[in-house]
Amino acid sequence: MPLLRIFLIRAVPGLLVLLLGACSERAPRSSGRAAVAPTGMQPPAQLGLCAACHGASGHARQADIPDLAGQKADYLFKAMRDYQSGARNVPLMRGVLGSIDVRQMRALADWYAAQPACA
Template structure:
């Protein structure tokens, strides 16, 4: 019974630890991302993609792609390289929570 309880607690704690913190993501985005993508991810410059309203898992996948070389962009690679897993989740949570273009899947 103790083993089942312990396993249940571990399973419950994994999703909570994997969640992004939108407030922390906003702080990081303001410091690093806003110059190109705008303060809410709604870039006014067509050269930079709008991040607001994108799906969180897509944003996480994209940032990890810049880190591991699957996506090629020298600027974004340099920006993504120092990010931790939690910072990626936080940034993705922030941009996903912003009002932007959202298309149905």
């Protein structure tokens, strides 16, 4: 039973993100940009959690979601740490980042920083 509870606590926030995106009344933006893997860089394993809203390339799918492409890696890393700790009080982001460790956050920050910035 404890494993089921842990799974539900970690999986439900991610599922909510996907469902909220699918039920949104706003039309998704289409940037037409594909994610670019810089030489020697592999997409992070957790990219799907972020890409549901921010896009794999860091170009958000909706106007009210921030673009991450081209942001400074240290800024993105600190923002993720702040969301996870509750210093930035956004329950949805806290739930999504709840199961991601520091190494994984750094990989996500580096990935989005390496993407071409939004125009």
